[in-house]
Amino acid sequence: MKYANLIFEVMKQVYRVSPRMFSRATVIYLAQAFLPVAQIYITAQVINAVTGVLTRGETPLSALYWLVLQLTVILLGIALSSFQKYTERKMNAYVSFWFNLQVSEKLSKLPFLFFESPESYDKLQRALRNLSICGINMVFYIFSIIQSVITLAGLLVLLFSFHYILPIVMLLLIIPLLVIQKKEGASRFIVIHQQTASSRMAVYMNQLLQTKEAAKEIRLFDAKDFLLSRWRGIYFKNTYEMLGVERKNMKNRLVVESAVTVFSFSILAVFIWLGSRVKLTIGSYVALYQAVQDTRYSIQNISQNMGQIYHDGLFIHELFEFLDTPVPQQSKELPMAGQLFQGIEVDRVSFRYPSQERNILDDLSIRIKPGEKVAIVGENGAGKSTLVKVMLGLYEPTSGEVRYNNIPIHDYDPTSFRSKVTAVFQDFYRYELTLGANITLQESETDDWKSERQLTHAIDKASMTSLVNSLRDGVSTQLGTRFLGGRELSQGQWQKVAIARAFYRDFEVIYLDEPTAAVDPLTESAIFENLMSMTEGKTAIFISHRLGSCRQADRILVLKDGRIVEEGRHEELIEQDAHYAEMFNKQAQWYR
Numbered sequence: 001m002k003y004a005n006l007i008f009e010v011m012k013q014v015y016r017v018s019p020r021m022f023s024r025a026t027v028i029y030l031a032q033a034f035l036p037v038a039q040i041y042i043t044a045q046v047i048n049a050v051t052g053v054l055t056r057g058e059t060p061l062s063a064l065y066w067l068v069l070q071l072t073v074i075l076l077g078i079a080l081s082s083f084q085k086y087t088e089r090k091m092n093a094y095v096s097f098w099f100n101l102q103v104s105e106k107l108s109k110l111p112f113l114f115f116e117s118p119e120s121y122d123k124l125q126r127a128l129r130n131l132s133i134c135g136i137n138m139v140f141y142i143f144s145i146i147q148s149v150i151t152l153a154g155l156l157v158l159l160f161s162f163h164y165i166l167p168i169v170m171l172l173l174i175i176p177l178l179v180i181q182k183k184e185g186a187s188r189f190i191v192i193h194q195q196t197a198s199s200r201m202a203v204y205m206n207q208l209l210q211t212k213e214a215a216k217e218i219r220l221f222d223a224k225d226f227l228l229s230r231w232r233g234i235y236f237k238n239t240y241e242m243l244g245v246e247r248k249n250m251k252n253r254l255v256v257e258s259a260v261t262v263f264s265f266s267i268l269a270v271f272i273w274l275g276s277r278v279k280l281t282i283g284s285y286v287a288l289y290q291a292v293q294d295t296r297y298s299i300q301n302i303s304q305n306m307g308q309i310y311h312d313g314l315f316i317h318e319l320f321e322f323l324d325t326p327v328p329q330q331s332k333e334l335p336m337a338g339q340l341f342q343g344i345e346v347d348r349v350s351f352r353y354p355s356q357e358r359n360i361l362d363d364l365s366i367r368i369k370p371g372e373k374v375a376i377v378g379e380n381g382a383g384k385s386t387l388v389k390v391m392l393g394l395y396e397p398t399s400g401e402v403r404y405n406n407i408p409i410h411d412y413d414p415t416s417f418r419s420k421v422t423a424v425f426q427d428f429y430r431y432e433l434t435l436g437a438n439i440t441l442q443e444s445e446t447d448d449w450k451s452e453r454q455l456t457h458a459i460d461k462a463s464m465t466s467l468v469n470s471l472r473d474g475v476s477t478q479l480g481t482r483f484l485g486g487r488e489l490s491q492g493q494w495q496k497v498a499i500a501r502a503f504y505r506d507f508e509v510i511y512l513d514e515p516t517a518a519v520d521p522l523t524e525s526a527i528f529e530n531l532m533s534m535t536e537g538k539t540a541i542f543i544s545h546r547l548g549s550c551r552q553a554d555r556i557l558v559l560k561d562g563r564i565v566e567e568g569r570h571e572e573l574i575e576q577d578a579h580y581a582e583m584f585n586k587q588a589q590w591y592r
């Protein structure tokens, strides 16, 4: 994106957020632009009038008139400046929200695979970092430049009235200032860009020390020093790199800005040296002095703002690049997923993670009939969870396809397909919200008896009725320890919450990835015994390492190295005396 386009795009987005605020800010900035020239002019008049009163005995009325006018302009400046600050804050709040919303919306549309690569995290980090500096500041820099240009135009006219060469010389001073500002912006950007991955690592190391999840192991295994030293190492490496650049920038800036200041003072010196030959009144000399200083200040301001636009533009470009990440396009007329009457078919599916060289699922085919209860078993890393994610449509197969009622799942309207499937993930998430919100993941609507009945039903299915009854605030109990009044649950209780979440929905197919890994044997047995009745008429696909729980499955699939190596009912597989039988017998011997 070219710079002009980028600036235009930013202005367009900010205007879209609030046209009224944008217009108000424009008026405030423009009004302020005229104040410095007015001030210089009035100051000259005040001095000339006061000189008249003091040296020539003139009436003080004129001096007082100019003084009151000056006071009015100063008060106007104060009022505009206060308005400007308030408007800037307000715009900042709205624009930050807007860009945050864009990023979140974009993230929710990106394929789930986006979260599986470090490059994606770098991209996201760059986009998110820009939210704090971007958009709105760029608009203020532009406003500020327009303001300074208007002020500068007035000052140049004023300087021209002293000598035609003055505005030309003063204008030329902007060139070296612009050059160093551009260099500064580019060098800072390059370092920050290069440090994205390592600064993510430093933040991660630091956050590990601040989270409850890692705290117990860090304490027990005395890992604090290890983490701190890693964090410190990266932090200071990055900081010294940045400081090196800043030092260089500082030297350049010091030389150029000093040269510009010395030059502008030389102009004033020349006028003093010329003395009475230029026939200036005291007021005019003060005006000249002020005009030279203000011109210098204006060109510095313009170059600084241009430098900032250049610098922020490099960052915002990354934000827009993220927002432009292509998302799979959907045609409007997608079929809606309905009741499962033809089954699910995994047809010659292979899948490879972007970071991996081998296929995790390898030319795998499965047919599942409606209402069938299928168990998937296999060793760690066999590909069971990956298969579930592919069947849920979270990952798109590298080759082959998954069909629901003979239609590829990615061809369905995504919302309608998602409403037909539900899941308990092995690594389910603990939302530090109320128990009810954890299950429904929706805003609770008062007097919605249907969702209330669904909630009670889901709680019952997850065998957590007694737990809910024991809580003083029932489903309104805040969970976790992060927020006031929160109640922490045990690992198994959290798992029950995840199970209730899955059962809260109306579904056709339920996927349970080790849903009882953390629950006690009685609950596990209750869940699996009830699984058949709980999912009556529905299709259930579950993964479990506790092979006893698979006995009731209509079919067991044994997964090894991304392929189905055995398939059948429990008794049949025991009879085959192969991989499943070996795993089952090994596990069973512990119970004998």
Ligand SMILES: Nc1ncnc2c1ncn2[C@@H]1O[C@H](COP(=O)(O)OP(=O)(O)OP(=O)(O)O)[C@@H](O)[C@H]1O
Pocket (backbone or CB within 6 Å): 116, 353, 355, 356, 360, 378, 379, 380, 381, 382, 383, 384, 385, 386, 387, 426
């Ligand atoms: N996000 C990922 N990126 C890259 N590789 C992955 C990712 N997730 C899993 N893998 C790899 O894919 C393989 C299969 O993992 P998967 O989680 O599907 O196995 P699983 O059979 O469910 O194992 P477990 O019984 O331990 O849960 C493993 O070798 C794992 O290293």
